[in-house]
Amino acid sequence: MTTKDFNDFFKALANEDRLKIIQLLKKNTEMCAQDVEKHFYLEQSTTSHHLNTLKRAGITKSRKRGRNVYYSLDYDQFLTRLKTFQSELDS
Numbered sequence: 331m332t333t334k335d336f337n338d339f340f341k342a343l344a345n346e347d348r349l350k351i352i353q354l355l356k357k358n359t360e361m362c363a364q365d366v367e368k369h370f371y372l373e374q375s376t377t378s379h380h381l382n383t384l385k386r387a388g389i390t391k392s393r394k395r396g397r398n399v400y401y402s403l404d405y406d407q408f409l410t411r412l413k414t415f416q417s418e419l420d421s
Contacts, residue, residue, distance in 0.1 A: 342387035
């Protein structure tokens with residue numbers, strides 16, 4: 331991973347709304363974007379931006395079913411990024 335990858339990862343985690351989305355996905359396992367949006371006082375475009383930021387950072391993953399996109403936490407990718415960061419610190 332590059333320094334930019336780490337930077338994007340930690341920036342994604344540094345936003346209060348995105349942390350709340352992570353908590354919501356942890357509680358509900360998987361949710362479509364519209365259901366995530368209903369839990370916040372955010373515009374649809376803002377919610378989509380947050381979900382895409384989390385996905386690009388390797389924190390969430392998505393799957394499309396019909397017209398809906400479903401998001402869930404990507405535990406494997408999340409842990410891999412943390413372990414890689416720790417290895418970088420140790421070296």
